Amino acid sequence: MATYENILSIKGLDAGYxxxxxxxxxxxxxxxxxxxxxxxxxxxxxTTLLNVISGFIKPTAGSILFEQASLIGRRPDQVAGLGxxxxxxxxxxxxxxxVEDNLRLGATCARGRAETGRGALDAVFKxxxxxxxxxxxxxxxxxxxxxxxxAIGRSMMGQPKLLLLDEPSGGLSxxxxxxxxxxxxxxxxxxxxxxxxxxxxxxxFKVADRIMVMREGEIVYDDTAVATRENFNDHELARFVxx
Ligand code: ATP
Numbered sequence: 001m002a003t004y005e006n007i008l009s010i011k012g013l014d015a016g017y018x019x020x021x022x023x024x025x026x027x028x029x030x031x032x033x034x035x036x037x038x039x040x041x042x043x044x045x046x047t048t049l050l051n052v053i054s055g056f057i058k059p060t061a062g063s064i065l066f067e068q069a070s071l072i073g074r075r076p077d078q079v080a081g082l083g084x085x086x087x088x089x090x091x092x093x094x095x096x097x098x099v100e101d102n103l104r105l106g107a108t109c110a111r112g113r114a115e116t117g118r119g120a121l122d123a124v125f126k127x128x129x130x131x132x133x134x135x136x137x138x139x140x141x142x143x144x145x146x147x148x149x150x151a152i153g154r155s156m157m158g159q160p161k162l163l164l165l166d167e168p169s170g171g172l173s174x175x176x177x178x179x180x181x182x183x184x185x186x187x188x189x190x191x192x193x194x195x196x197x198x199x200x201x202x203x204x205f206k207v208a209d210r211i212m213v214m215r216e217g218e219i220v221y222d223d224t225a226v227a228t229r230e231n232f233n234d235h236e237l238a239r240f241v242x243x
Pocket of ligand 1: 017020022040041042043044045046047048049
């Protein structure tokens with residue numbers, strides 16, 4: 001098994017909304033080029049955790065180190081500027097703008113750190129031929145699956161060092177789920193480091209090196225994907241994750 005150096009290290013993290021605590025005592029690390037799948041029931045606190053890492057929500061306790069730099073107190077644009085890039089469930093795309101212009105906006109957080117010009121755009125179009133064909137089309141006229149591709153492509157324009165994917169297959173047809181799975185596999189082959197929140201076990205096990213399960217805001221399971229496959233069949237895993 002490959003050895004990794006920690007790129008993200010979280011210790012004793014608590015976070016929530018006003019008087020409502022959500023994430024409690026979260027501790028884990030992600031190593032460089034590792035893909036971690038985060039599973040959990042609706043409302044378990046997975047998106048909250050991603051939003052804390054990205055700087056959208058301030059934690060009430062704990063530490064987050066990214067490449068040895070603390071992320072605590074940094075604004076979302078500063079976190080993205082360091083290379084921690086989130087693809088949110090809602091994608092936050094500009095619907096009246098073209099595919100190409102949406103993609104170009106993703107490059108702003110990589111400025112001064114990595115290639116952001118024509119080469120980066122060409123690389124995204126190479127990964128997403130469907131987007132290349134629709135480069136001038138307004139994003140508001142794309143299908144849900146195509147929009148998801150724009151959101152992932154935009155994150156790639158930011159040259160992420162750590163990609164936070166929030167349910168990349170959520171709400172998509174089986175054909176698009178398969179396409180998103182292939183895209184995630186390709187990113188993994190290229191050495192991407194990813195934390196993926198997903199409900200689709202097939203997709204998760206296609207790409208993840210490690211599986212974590214969150215329940216009521218706490219990480220209750222953390223083991224390799226191989227060990228997880230040995231420990232649970234799909235039915236048992238679903239019972240463990242969702243009950
Ligand atoms: P899902 O799989 O349904 O997306 P999740 O595991 O990502 O769920 P979160 O979205 O992190 O869960 O939500 C965790 C808890 O925090 C839920 O009880 C939710 O109602 C609450 N919550 C989320 N956002 C807010 C907010 N802006 N204000 C108050 N409570 C919130």
